[in-house]
Amino acid sequence: MEVVRVEGLGKTYPGGTKALEDVSFSIDKGEIFCLLGRNGAGKTTLLRILATQLRPTLGRASVLGHDVLADPKSIRPHIAVVPQEARPQMLLSPYDHVFYMCLIRGRTRADARERTRKVMDELGLWEHRDKLAADLSGGLRQRLIIAMAMVADPEVLFLDEPTIGLDPLGRRSVWSMLRALTKKGVTILLTTHYLDEAEILADHLLIVDKGRTVFLGTVEEAKGDTGVGMRVIIESAAGNGAGPPEVLEPRSAEEILSIVERGLRERRKVTFKPASLEDAFIKIVGGSIESENT
Amino acid sequence: MKARIREALYIGLFDALPLLRDPMLLVVISLFSFLPVIFIFVFADQASAVQSLIGAIVLTFSFTGLFASQSVYFNKQWFRFQDMFVASKVSPASYALGLSVSGLVVALPGVLVALVLLLLSKSATAAGVVLLLGTSVLLWIGLVFVGFAIGATTKNARRANSIPQVLSIALGFLPPVYYPLERLHDIPIAQAVAMLIPTTHAAQLAKYYFGLISIPAWQVWVGWIYLLGFAALMGFLASRRAHWVDP
Numbered sequence A: 001m002e003v004v005r006v007e008g009l010g011k012t013y014p015g016g017t018k019a020l021e022d023v024s025f026s027i028d029k030g031e032i033f034c035l036l037g038r039n040g041a042g043k044t045t046l047l048r049i050l051a052t053q054l055r056p057t058l059g060r061a062s063v064l065g066h067d068v069l070a071d072p073k074s075i076r077p078h079i080a081v082v083p084q085e086a087r088p089q090m091l092l093s094p095y096d097h098v099f100y101m102c103l104i105r106g107r108t109r110a111d112a113r114e115r116t117r118k119v120m121d122e123l124g125l126w127e128h129r130d131k132l133a134a135d136l137s138g139g140l141r142q143r144l145i146i147a148m149a150m151v152a153d154p155e156v157l158f159l160d161e162p163t164i165g166l167d168p169l170g171r172r173s174v175w176s177m178l179r180a181l182t183k184k185g186v187t188i189l190l191t192t193h194y195l196d197e198a199e200i201l202a203d204h205l206l207i208v209d210k211g212r213t214v215f216l217g218t219v220e221e222a223k224g225d226t227g228v229g230m231r232v233i234i235e236s237a238a239g240n241g242a243g244p245p246e247v248l249e250p251r252s253a254e255e256i257l258s259i260v261e262r263g264l265r266e267r268r269k270v271t272f273k274p275a276s277l278e279d280a281f282i283k284i285v286g287g288s289i290e291s292e293n294t
Numbered sequence B: 001m002k003a004r005i006r007e008a009l010y011i012g013l014f015d016a017l018p019l020l021r022d023p024m025l026l027v028v029i030s031l032f033s034f035l036p037v038i039f040i041f042v043f044a045d046q047a048s049a050v051q052s053l054i055g056a057i058v059l060t061f062s063f064t065g066l067f068a069s070q071s072v073y074f075n076k077q078w079f080r081f082q083d084m085f086v087a088s089k090v091s092p093a094s095y096a097l098g099l100s101v102s103g104l105v106v107a108l109p110g111v112l113v114a115l116v117l118l119l120l121s122k123s124a125t126a127a128g129v130v131l132l133l134g135t136s137v138l139l140w141i142g143l144v145f146v147g148f149a150i151g152a153t154t155k156n157a158r159r160a161n162s163i164p165q166v167l168s169i170a171l172g173f174l175p176p177v178y179y180p181l182e183r184l185h186d187i188p189i190a191q192a193v194a195m196l197i198p199t200t201h202a203a204q205l206a207k208y209y210f211g212l213i214s215i216p217a218w219q220v221w222v223g224w225i226y227l228l229g230f231a232a233l234m235g236f237l238a239s240r241r242a243h244w245v246d247p
Helices: A043-050 A072-078 A094-104 A109-122 A138-150 A168-183 A195-201 A219-225 A253-265 A277-293 B002-020 B023-043 B046-066 B068-078 B081-086 B092-121 B126-153 B157-173 B188-194 B198-209 B217-241
Strands: A002-012 A018-028 A032-036 A058-063 A079-082 A156-160 A187-191 A204-209 A212-217 A231-236 A246-248 A268-273
Touching: A002 A043, A002 A187, A018 A043, A018 A058, A018 A187, A018 A204, A018 A212, A032 A043, A032 A168, A032 A195, A043 A058, A043 A156, A043 A187, A072 A079, A079 A138, A079 B081, A094 A109, A094 A138, A094 B002, A109 A138, A138 A156, A138 A168, A156 A168, A168 A187, A168 A195, A195 A277, A204 A219, A204 A277, A212 A219, A212 A277, A219 A277, A231 A253, A253 A268, B002 B023, B002 B092, B023 B046, B023 B092, B046 B068, B046 B092, B046 B126, B046 B157, B046 B198, B068 B081, B068 B092, B068 B126, B068 B157, B092 B126, B126 B157, B126 B198, B126 B217, B157 B198, B198 B217
Parallel strands: A032 A187, A032 A204, A079 A156, A156 A187
Antiparallel strands: A002 A018, A002 A058, A204 A212, A231 A246, A231 A268
């Protein structure tokens, strides 16, 4: 079932800055869809349009079957957003934030108390409930913002760089929470600069550059389409600075064999590194920069 | 309708919560407008002090309206809570009302204390008290709109803090709000400029309804028309500047 549909979407800001141009894609129910791109590529603009916070200037976009421009009121009760660089109010406790967000979103006080406990427990915030937000670490503050969005029990969740500032364990707890949500049928659209995050989470991804689509597909397709294959690194076994490591991209089994033989002969360490999304991203976005320059 | 009012109250409470959680700060902010009254009471006569007490009530309302700009700015640009509210069933009217009344929650204790002191120093009719509060509330509405226009237009935290403070001096401490308009009698230009400032009109009307000054009927009409016109104009300005969905 299609939850998000975008057709020829464009956005030019009142000052004349063109942020998006002819973007089209769709997202199915229960999917994690990642938006990737460099800073200023148009990721946040696209997310804000779909979250009904910003008006598009061209094309159409619908969420849960409702047009974002013509019928945003039908979308809003079913979505939640984690905005980019959101910060908690430093003089309030995490409990205040989550509890009041429940009340503002229409829950009764008893229901709000229960929901606050559940969401804070899930995100590991309950033990910090009475501290001031000012005394929380950066990671806990970010988790608090996510908790404020989670109280809504949304059908579609929009997250703009949600794991910025989280430590590796914090990031993994957010990832597992997002996966658990998709199992319940929640559809997730997230922007991120962490390509390992996109590689692990994304069912589909869209790479935008200067407001234009430069890739749409799965992670595997991104790696395959760009011809990014296995990388082999040959370096000094002692690691004592005997020259810089060589990074090779073998294209056939024979080439791999000959690299291994050379490594054995020269007594050097040979490391096989599978292609990553980061390699594909650099190739895709790098390619788009080159085609612009020529 | 009931759900919308509930939303607005919780948004207002959430916005005011940092101060409500810190009663010492609440007392300081709540009594801020009343500090000049102490000096006037010490250095002038009691009649002037009573006039300044009325001015302080008018200004408490106007400051809370003006300082809505900080709530608007910080919720939109700093905490980004506005983005979270837009992507929910919260209505823009509830949000605007919530941020507007949050300042009043903080200011009301001071206003109540001032009213009690006022009634102890001078007897007044119920109509006098109601009309004093009426002019103050009308001024507050106009300045809430000013606050929304400023908060929505400001793009950095420094300006969001400094602009309302500068305006509060221009609107509150310089014009004849704490002191009588007659004090400017010998400086016609200053008197004319004072009459362009909405707080002057609100203070004149409040003092008049409390029986502290007498002004001709036409001046009463001018005062009300000015305050209504100011609120309408600022409402129009705010509606052009403050957006729920960004253009």
